[in-house]
Amino acid sequence: TQLLEQSPQFLSIQEGENLTVYCNSSSVFSSLQWYRQEPGEGPVLLVTVVTGGEVKKLKRLTFQFGDARKDSSLHITAAQPGDTGLYLCAGVSNTGKLIFGQGTTLQVKP
Amino acid sequence: DTAVSQTPKYLVTQMGNDKSIKCEQNLGHDTMYWYKQDSKKFLKIMFSYNNKELIINETVPNRFSPKSPDKAHLNLHINSLELGDSAVYFCASSQDVTGVNFGPGTRLTVT
Numbered sequence: 001t002q003l004l005e006q007s008p009q010f011l012s013i014q015e016g017e018n019l020t021v022y023c024n025s026s027s028v029f030s031s032l033q034w035y036r037q038e039p040g041e042g043p044v045l046l047v048t049v050v051t052g053g054e055v056k057k058l059k060r061l062t063f064q065f066g067d068a069r070k071d072s073s074l075h076i077t078a079a080q081p082g083d084t085g086l087y088l089c090a091g092v093s094n095t096g097k098l099i100f101g102q103g104t105t106l107q108v109k110p
Numbered sequence: 111d112t113a114v115s116q117t118p119k120y121l122v123t124q125m126g127n128d129k130s131i132k133c134e135q136n137l138g139h140d141t142m143y144w145y146k147q148d149s150k151k152f153l154k155i156m157f158s159y160n161n162k163e164l165i166i167n168e169t170v171p172n173r174f175s176p177k178s179p180d181k182a183h184l185n186l187h188i189n190s191l192e193l194g195d196s197a198v199y200f201c202a203s204s205q206d207v208t209g210v211n212f213g214p215g216t217r218l219t220v221t
């Protein structure tokens with residue numbers, strides 16, 4: 001069974017700080033996706049990374065796919081209260097299923 | 111608006127009842143899903159349909175029965191509801207594996 005371990009599970013920081021969320025597995029994934037979920041809503045896709053070593057930037061968010069395609073990270077620069085939410089990584093398994101990590105709850109205090 | 115929609119948003123019912131959740135997508139996607147999110151926010155796939163055909167059926171009790179009348183709709187019927195069925199259920203759709211569009215969720219509470 002392919003599993004994705006996300007860390008940390010909870011993160012509470014002050015506005016302006018930087019943070020990194022990690023998504024790790026012992027398995028290879030064909031691609032990896034990051035979602036953000038706000039309370040009472042469904043997850044919203046932020047980015048998909050496909051190639052080992054790939055780096056994608058979305059404003060203050062930087063996503064990286066590990067060289068071996070087993071891990072990924074999300075780095076947020078100068079976090080803002082609007083970044084508060086649940087961040088989920090999800091990998092496409094070798095059977096085509098989307099497998100989710102446990103999520104990281106981020107709180108950014110003004 | 112183009113989106114995945116599901117109804118109802120909230121569902122409160124007693125143990126033993128039967129209930130249905132409806133889902134529609136107007137994105138023209140071929141694949142639709144049902145996911146369950148538990149109290150710890152863990153999202154797990156339940157079912158996946160491609161062009162009305164069931165392609166993924168995870169280890170879900172057979173009290174849960176999905177039905178896809180056409181490729182834009184995927185409904186979920188649950189028989190004999192149990193306390194442990196309380197969760198948020200998300201319908202979703204995708205065209206390929208590059209990303210999934212989720213609905214707003216249905217919060218099911220079984221008392």
